Amino acid sequence: MSADDLSEFYVHTAIVEKFLGTSGYGEDLFDPPVTLSPDTDSGCFFDDTRHLVRSSAGEQMVSESTLYTFPTAAALFVPNSRVTVRGNQSRVIKANLNESGDLDLPDHLAVNLT
Numbered sequence: 001m002s003a004d005d006l007s008e009f010y011v012h013t014a015i016v017e018k019f020l021g022t023s024g025y026g027e028d029l030f031d032p033p034v035t036l037s038p039d040t041d042s043g044c045f046f047d048d049t050r051h052l053v054r055s056s057a058g059e060q061m062v063s064e065s066t067l068y069t070f071p072t073a074a075a076l077f078v079p080n081s082r083v084t085v086r087g088n089q090s091r092v093i094k095a096n097l098n099e100s101g102d103l104d105l106p107d108h109l110a111v112n113l114t
Helices: 071-076
Strands: 014-017 019-022 028-030 034-036 044-047 051-054 060-063 065-069 082-085 088-098 108-113
Touching: 051 088, 065 082, 071 088, 071 108
Parallel strands: none
Antiparallel strands: 014 034, 014 082, 019 028, 044 065, 051 060, 065 108, 082 088, 088 108
């Protein structure tokens, strides 16, 4: 992941386990954990402000926090992926990829968490 105008704000570390689906036994399946860390220029910013959001399925839900990071991490944050920040585990409600195109503003990914 490359540095951009927002990289200096990505001071937090998160562990992300991408949701793969459910096994025949009803167990959630995940990819191996990926660590987003400022030490490897892949950090994130964690905001624990509560928001009312709509999931990708259109359900109205309460998001307990939002994680901001580089757009290149978007593939990790599918709905129901597991995210651990500061020892607290949550699940992805939805992820918004914010790309500015020709406006030349800082691109970022905003992930709403349970």
